[in-house]
Amino acid sequence: MDTLSQLIAGFAVALTPYNLMWCFVGVTVGTAIGVLPGLGPALTIALLLPLTYKVDATAAFILFAGIYYGAMYGGSTTSILLNTPGESATIVTAMEGNKMARRGRAGAALATAAIGSFVAGTIGTIGLTFLAEPVVNFALRFGPAEYFSLMIVAFVTVSAVLGTSAVRGITALAIGIFLGLIGIDLQTGQPRFTFGVTELLDGLNVIVVAVGLFAVGEALHLAAQKKRPDGGEVIEVKDSVWMSREDWSRSWKPWLRGSLIGFPIGAMPAGGAEVPTFLSYFVEKRLAKKPEEFGHGAIEGVAGPEAANNASAAGVLVPMLALGLPTSATAAIMLSAFQSYGINPGPLLLQQQSALVWGLIASLYIGNIMLLVLNLPLIALWVKMLRIPEPLLYGGILVFATIGTYGISQSWIDLLLLYLMGGMGFLMRRFDFPTAPVIIGMILGPLAEQEFRRAMTISEGNLMIFVQKPLSLALLLIAVLALVGPKVWGMVRRG
Amino acid sequence: MQTRRHVLQCGFGAGVAATLGLRPQHAEAQALSSLQIFVPAAPGGGWDQTGRSIEHALRTDAIVKDFKFEHAPGAGGAVGLPKFIGTKKGQGDALMVGGMVMVGALIANKSPVKMTDLTPVARLTGEFLVVVVPEASPHKTMQDLAAAFKAAPGKVSWAGGSAGGSDHILAGMMARAMGADPKAVSYVAYSGGGPAQAALLGNQVTAGISGWGEFSEQIKAGKLRALAISADKRQDGIDVPTLKEQGVDVELFNWRSVFGAPGIKPEQQKALVDVMERMVKGPAWQAELKKKDWTGIYLPGAEFGKFLGEEITRITGILKDLGLAT
Numbered sequence A: 001m002d003t004l005s006q007l008i009a010g011f012a013v014a015l016t017p018y019n020l021m022w023c024f025v026g027v028t029v030g031t032a033i034g035v036l037p038g039l040g041p042a043l044t045i046a047l048l049l050p051l052t053y054k055v056d057a058t059a060a061f062i063l064f065a066g067i068y069y070g071a072m073y074g075g076s077t078t079s080i081l082l083n084t085p086g087e088s089a090t091i092v093t094a095m096e097g098n099k100m101a102r103r104g105r106a107g108a109a110l111a112t113a114a115i116g117s118f119v120a121g122t123i124g125t126i127g128l129t130f131l132a133e134p135v136v137n138f139a140l141r142f143g144p145a146e147y148f149s150l151m152i153v154a155f156v157t158v159s160a161v162l163g164t165s166a167v168r169g170i171t172a173l174a175i176g177i178f179l180g181l182i183g184i185d186l187q188t189g190q191p192r193f194t195f196g197v198t199e200l201l202d203g204l205n206v207i208v209v210a211v212g213l214f215a216v217g218e219a220l221h222l223a224a225q226k227k228r229p230d231g232g233e234v235i236e237v238k239d240s241v242w243m244s245r246e247d248w249s250r251s252w253k254p255w256l257r258g259s260l261i262g263f264p265i266g267a268m269p270a271g272g273a274e275v276p277t278f279l280s281y282f283v284e285k286r287l288a289k290k291p292e293e294f295g296h297g298a299i300e301g302v303a304g305p306e307a308a309n310n311a312s313a314a315g316v317l318v319p320m321l322a323l324g325l326p327t328s329a330t331a332a333i334m335l336s337a338f339q340s341y342g343i344n345p346g347p348l349l350l351q352q353q354s355a356l357v358w359g360l361i362a363s364l365y366i367g368n369i370m371l372l373v374l375n376l377p378l379i380a381l382w383v384k385m386l387r388i389p390e391p392l393l394y395g396g397i398l399v400f401a402t403i404g405t406y407g408i409s410q411s412w413i414d415l416l417l418l419y420l421m422g423g424m425g426f427l428m429r430r431f432d433f434p435t436a437p438v439i440i441g442m443i444l445g446p447l448a449e450q451e452f453r454r455a456m457t458i459s460e461g462n463l464m465i466f467v468q469k470p471l472s473l474a475l476l477l478i479a480v481l482a483l484v485g486p487k488v489w490g491m492v493r494r495g
Numbered sequence B: 001m002q003t004r005r006h007v008l009q010c011g012f013g014a015g016v017a018a019t020l021g022l023r024p025q026h027a028e029a030q031a032l033s034s035l036q037i038f039v040p041a042a043p044g045g046g047w048d049q050t051g052r053s054i055e056h057a058l059r060t061d062a063i064v065k066d067f068k069f070e071h072a073p074g075a076g077g078a079v080g081l082p083k084f085i086g087t088k089k090g091q092g093d094a095l096m097v098g099g100m101v102m103v104g105a106l107i108a109n110k111s112p113v114k115m116t117d118l119t120p121v122a123r124l125t126g127e128f129l130v131v132v133v134p135e136a137s138p139h140k141t142m143q144d145l146a147a148a149f150k151a152a153p154g155k156v157s158w159a160g161g162s163a164g165g166s167d168h169i170l171a172g173m174m175a176r177a178m179g180a181d182p183k184a185v186s187y188v189a190y191s192g193g194g195p196a197q198a199a200l201l202g203n204q205v206t207a208g209i210s211g212w213g214e215f216s217e218q219i220k221a222g223k224l225r226a227l228a229i230s231a232d233k234r235q236d237g238i239d240v241p242t243l244k245e246q247g248v249d250v251e252l253f254n255w256r257s258v259f260g261a262p263g264i265k266p267e268q269q270k271a272l273v274d275v276m277e278r279m280v281k282g283p284a285w286q287a288e289l290k291k292k293d294w295t296g297i298y299l300p301g302a303e304f305g306k307f308l309g310e311e312i313t314r315i316t317g318i319l320k321d322l323g324l325a326t
Helices: A003-014 A017-035 A041-047 A049-053 A057-082 A088-102 A106-130 A132-140 A144-161 A166-181 A206-224 A245-267 A274-287 A300-323 A329-340 A354-387 A390-409 A412-430 A436-458 A470-494 B002-011 B025-029 B046-060 B080-088 B100-108 B142-151 B166-177 B193-201 B212-220 B266-281 B283-292 B301-321
Strands: B034-039 B066-071 B094-099 B119-134 B157-160 B186-189 B207-211 B224-229 B253-260 B295-300
Touching: A003 A017, A003 A106, A003 A354, A017 A041, A017 A057, A017 A354, A041 A049, A041 A057, A041 A329, A049 A057, A049 A329, A049 B046, A057 A088, A057 A106, A057 A300, A057 A329, A057 A354, A057 A390, A088 A106, A088 A206, A088 A274, A088 A300, A088 A436, A106 A132, A106 A245, A106 A300, A106 A354, A132 A245, A132 A300, A132 B193, A144 A166, A144 A274, A144 A436, A144 A470, A166 A436, A206 A390, A206 A412, A206 A436, A245 A274, A245 A300, A274 A300, A274 A436, A274 A470, A300 A329, A300 A354, A300 B193, A329 B193, A329 B283, A390 A412, A436 B186, B034 B046, B034 B080, B046 B066, B046 B094, B046 B119, B046 B253, B046 B266, B046 B283, B080 B094, B094 B100, B100 B166, B100 B253, B100 B301, B119 B142, B119 B166, B119 B193, B119 B212, B119 B266, B119 B301, B142 B224, B157 B166, B157 B193, B166 B186, B166 B207, B166 B301, B193 B207, B193 B212, B193 B224, B207 B212, B212 B224, B253 B266, B253 B295, B253 B301, B266 B283, B266 B295, B266 B301, B283 B295, B295 B301
Parallel strands: B034 B066, B034 B094, B157 B186, B157 B207
Antiparallel strands: B094 B253, B119 B207, B119 B224, B119 B253, B119 B295
16 A cells, blocks of 8 residues: 555544544643643653553544644743743744734734644644655664764854853853753763752753743843833734734745754654754744844744744654654653553554554644644634733743642752742843853753763764764754854855 | 642543542551552653553452552652652552662662662562664674674673663673673663664664663564573573573563552551562453563562662672772
8 A cells, every 4th residue: 555545544544533532632632731831742641641541542642642743832822922931842932932922913923833833743744644764764874973963053053042242142051051961961870960959860851941031030020120110011912913914924934944944853863842943043043034133023933943843743753653763752652652552663563553553644634733723713812811911911920830830840949940040030131141042052962962972982082973974074064154154155245 | 730630530530549548557457448659750651651550450450449649750760769758658558669770770879768768569570681783783693792892892882771770780791791891881871762772773883782672673673683681591482592591691680669668567568568469460460561561570578678689789789890889
């Protein structure tokens, strides 16, 4: 059977009323947990694992996939409205998305995020359907040396969020890298900077740090301002709630570029969802017609990263379904669910369980449509939330962030961390330091470090490994080009 | 979150103990009607699955009806253990899942609490490890790999789970058995079997070590070649020789077990051991073992306690050799 007829057979499985119901439940639950900071798709699916004793495999996986895709949609909503990222993959969305919301353009930001997610999710799913084999073979060529070089490329993206002062930006980046070092070192098993606190052994949760820096810091900053209008300021919703003609024309290219960046990186075993969102943001800022709008709410900065994050979600499923490789926490939990059914996921999964796998893939197409239908009408409702006067809104955000953080591990250490980061976020705003580089450093720093040390172990300490491997060399050249290319080009043009 | 988890479980019929473990202590003579299962790891991992399988088996065979789950993830159990000891002391219906990984984690993190503070209840399952090479590797047997390792230890890179974990411990034991310094092992730590598999499939490393279950499907599909298993003897249906057969005198099981709270009375310990004994002999547990591909290596109460003491000594020694403990 060729791919197309198998896909059609998959739709026959996914379109039964019973499985449609599970898909709907999944995307709804997924959207809800995406909105909550802290509770991610991996934990939610893990909590639902006992369900595998009750329902059949196809229904369970359709549910899990729905949760996974739904969480990617939901995560952007709070990022945009409240500057409170629900998932680490939507941290970038908060940067421009929340600025748009503050300018009264929340509707457009939410719409470009939802439609971009739909476009990218569909492109990613098409990629999963037809390109799984070549993509996974390409992704496996990435070893430690290649990943390290990819992280170098990603570090270049920091230049897009440095703000006015490079010194301040790089200071923020260094703080982030330091925060990322806390915890047990994977290569030696030794604790670093934990000061005997067992809760720090697994490192800091990037969501807690992001919510503290962005949301709590902002709330404190607002509270500290002298000017206190009676009843508080209300963000006016300007223009229409919907996307304007200009928004559409500025969004469609970032959607496509974001998908193209997100899907292959998501398919890489160590790719993840965060790196493609950084890269997409950088690319959009460089290509934008009005780069000066970045930092003040540029729609491209929402459209691109949102697309990248959803396409990477589809990418993560490629090694999982093609090779049985769990490359993310969510994929690992889904694979352990396969085992509950006595199915051993591996390279033969597609052949042995083709009805299940194709049913799952078909349900991803359906789930994407459901998510769009579910999310677009909600936009008008979400936007109304911004009519709440600012002091009350930010008070609510503090409550929301606190509950969400406590929900991650029921540990007061995380709450302490949230408010410490909030204090730091306040000081950074007060003294004009950008906060985004902290998060970028915290995510990329440990990744780059681990890959560097893995590469050094394999090469017995020979640094040449980074230039001897062609893919690694190519990535390093891209990094150099992205950093100095525009300046050189400018000098050449000026003659 | 605890409440939300309860709602989820109630909603899907997985159940929740209404008693919340506050049972009168004089009830120890009669059989246990409820258990609090404490998992010192995140939901979804091996320990959580062990806990869920215990729940499923006890429920199916009608041995225990009510369950309450609690998770305290982090650092191979080093975060959960002090919490279990602190909150459950003297409670006869508390059961903590743990295993070999915790032994190493506590040593490496210089934990102030010890596993020997707990009341041993039962060793339940074990998973032997497997040494693999990529399909395209020139090494066809364990002897080939051992020869390459002896000739130039640094040139042979080994992928596996986190440093100090069971995979790393086996690498150290093998190096010692092959007459090399365990510190010379070029060990490349990954956060789990999945990323380590990717490194092997992409020919990034020479060899890999992981639990049999993690690699078995890739082995069956011919993408990875199994050179040796760490079991004591050949396993049914698995055509892979043991390390011992091939001249590497090492045996290692990644075992999983359950413990009672510290400070419980001998009768309470006996009640827990009895529950496990009945479960292990029942059909539901045997079915779970088969489904999850676990080897049943049941060892009750005091015998398990003795085994635990020996394992702690053995693992401390190998971690010292690897330079991870002092």
